[in-house]
Amino acid sequence: MKKELLKVKDLKISYFLDSEVKEAVKGVSFTLYEGETIGIIGESGSGKTSIAMSIMGLLTNAKIEGKIIYDGIKFNTLRQKELNRYRWNEVAIVFQNRLDVLNPVLTIREQIEEVLKKHTMKSKGDIKKRVKELFSMVNLEEKWLSSYAHELSGGMRQKVLIAMALSCNPKLLIIDEPTSSLDVLSKREIINLLKSIQKKNNISMLVISHELPVIQELTTKVEVLYLGHILEEGLTRDLINNPMHVYTRGLINSSCDINVYKELWGISPKINLKSGNGCPFYQRCVQASKECTQKLPRLSYISIERKVACNKGGIVTILETKDLSKAFKSHGSKIYACKNVSINVKAGEVAALIGASGSGKTTTAKIISGFLKSDSGSIYFEGKEIHGCEAMRKIHGIQIIFQDPFSAINGDFTVEKAVKEPLEILNIGSEEERKAMVKKALQDVQMPFDNEGLDIRCNTLSGGERQRISIARSLVMKPKLLIADEITSMLDPSTKANILRLLKGLQNEKGFSMLFITHDLPLARKIADKVYVMNRGSIVEEGNALEIFNKPKCQYTKKLFKECFHMTV
Incomplete structure (x- = not known):
């Protein structure tokens, strides 16, 4: 010993x-x-x-x-x-x-x-x-x-x-x-x-x-310090590959030595240095609750060789699907659009669901958001099983942005009507409060939010502008999980880059989780923390984005990456 x-x-x-x-x-x-x-x-x-x-x-x-x-x-x-x-x-x-x-x-x-x-x-x-x-x-x-x-x-x-x-x-x-x-x-x-x-x-x-990188090479164990408090402790390799505190994840995501492909956003800035009696990190935490403002978390074991100081026991899971399956009948035969699909998305995380067209990505998204009923399997949102559209019908729930911004929103609607519609359907807030929420959402997506801007008809907007309205329409519901289904596939490269930068900036600022569905592999590599690879309705590979993109194990993933990145795998 x-x-x-x-x-x-x-x-x-x-x-x-x-x-x-x-x-x-x-x-x-x-x-x-x-x-x-x-x-x-x-x-x-x-x-x-x-x-x-x-x-x-x-x-x-x-x-x-x-x-x-x-x-x-x-x-x-x-x-x-x-x-x-x-x-x-x-x-x-x-x-x-x-x-x-x-x-x-x-x-x-x-x-x-x-x-x-x-x-x-x-x-x-x-x-x-x-x-x-x-x-x-x-x-x-x-x-x-x-x-x-x-x-x-x-x-x-x-x-x-x-x-x-x-x-x-x-x-x-x-x-x-x-x-x-x-x-x-x-x-x-x-x-x-x-x-x-x-x-x-x-x-x-x-x-x-x-x-x-210095810590990776020289140490066997790590203490993560914030404002004089240890927030996480663990073996170096495990902690860097799988951080269990939001702050630790933010530090790792801010390192260009580790994240060689992704944009660097850092951790959202603190409001002030005083945390009162609560968690010192709560003002910057994407999963903070009222409890965190009042209770100082203790550094406690959550597994062997791993301690975390968090009132929620570490980074919580926002979405979990277990064995989702959906089959369609075609010419007398049964075709599985998704089969035993299990996905896990944590608070503040961007999980990319990638694969070729027809692999089952959009079907999975529709089941999670409640637009399609699965044949079997279950969906959990914040630890509670959900059915149908119930998570879509509330503030701080799930929202989805569709691929086609032209068919997703009624072109005859004004911008105000398009963004305000979900609030009206669900009877959220007074008319004055709804208008204020719409203006804030439009401001967030960098669209005009004065009276003239609110009265613009959606059918006069460009594809990129309509997609911004789609994002505002989702953000007005303050979702904890945003599903983005091929949202840049119909946009030109410049507009695509602007939309992606806008969305990732908002995600970093507001802390919502994101399930980013795409067949655009360079885009997924740029934005994802975690990757799920889908083929013929099944998840064939999953894991840390950097590990998946650098060292794919599945033959199908290797084939995809070889074609896209000209990798020798």
Whole structure:
């Protein structure tokens, strides 16, 4: 059994800024074992560096509560003189690579020697020998020892900082943003160097970074930090491939290194920093409820090796279909349009249903939205089984945008009438409230919403404009799930791009889930988080969009991608 090396328990850090007290870390707990590497990720200002500096005892003008236990010793109760016995010798830090970290008036040799003089009993000769060993270890030529910090490149300075941290053979290495501001080649060199050092010396590492590829390569476990709270914890590979907190998913979706095909939208901005007694993330969460404004979630296990701090137990499932089947009779034979189709769409997720024409995609969409009755199977919306159009007949339910914007809306309707119709049918709101809702929906889709714009007849609009009206008609019902059935297939490339950007922007802003049905594979690759591949009525492959598009397993999927992307699979 591995030995606990570092245990952080209920750590709280507050800074005193003039007359104001700012809480930077709020009850963080985690354990690091010998030889283990843990990553801490989060947006700027989440408290990552504060945790690192508190472990080292380097914070000033701050109040630290909770426990920081290193190898059985309560670090945060030690005086500075006692802490100095452990700094560098037992625990060392590689500071974030900035020019002001290194002394500008001392040579690199003098700065490394200074660490060895202060923290070891080595002779002058042994110190000089150790400095050369360290430079060799980090792949730097000895000629740079007589240089000053400003004479080195960013990558070389980072190597010097690593050499200094390793000078006294520590058991624990804290690394703060090891590759920030470095070019691609320097990043690779630093990552390989740290991996080699960790493997060779079995050093435990705490890696702080906002660069997910660094975390992927250097760590085995990850803590996800937001405004001083840990919101998710898990094994690195599992967490990045399958995030279970909305915030974690947002961080991953914001990484262009991981999402090489998709547009980068980031997480919707916060309204303010105060969360009261509730969840710190609720103002930006796509599945927040009233409970989230009042109740602070606890970090709890949801599976082996996975913890999430969420009042709903992680990202909830908005839509689930189980074994949907529908057959039609043709010339005396039974043809399955969909057979045992099972689909799962989570809150705020874009799931693409792809396949050739006639594969059963639209039939599946019609069954889910209630326009067609299935022969067998069941549909669950927010955990409750639904029948027919009941989820379409309410605010915060399911809405669908059809392929043909010309036949989807009565051309004789005014824009106002077309968008307002579902509100009138369902008797939602007063006349004044309906008009306000229509104007807001039109504003969202970037269409005129003054009186003149409201009175335009739909038959005078272009295809792209009509599709915007179709989107507004759906959004006026504030859906939690939007089904988009080949909505760009009849549009020119420029209009298609504008509609897609508009829809994805609205989805990111409002947080609704989307089932995006298309045979346009490049489009699906651009927008999807998850992919379902359909052929002859059945789902033949499903999974994370990046994995499916990069490494398809099904022969039918390989055939599709080979034809479309000219892939060698």
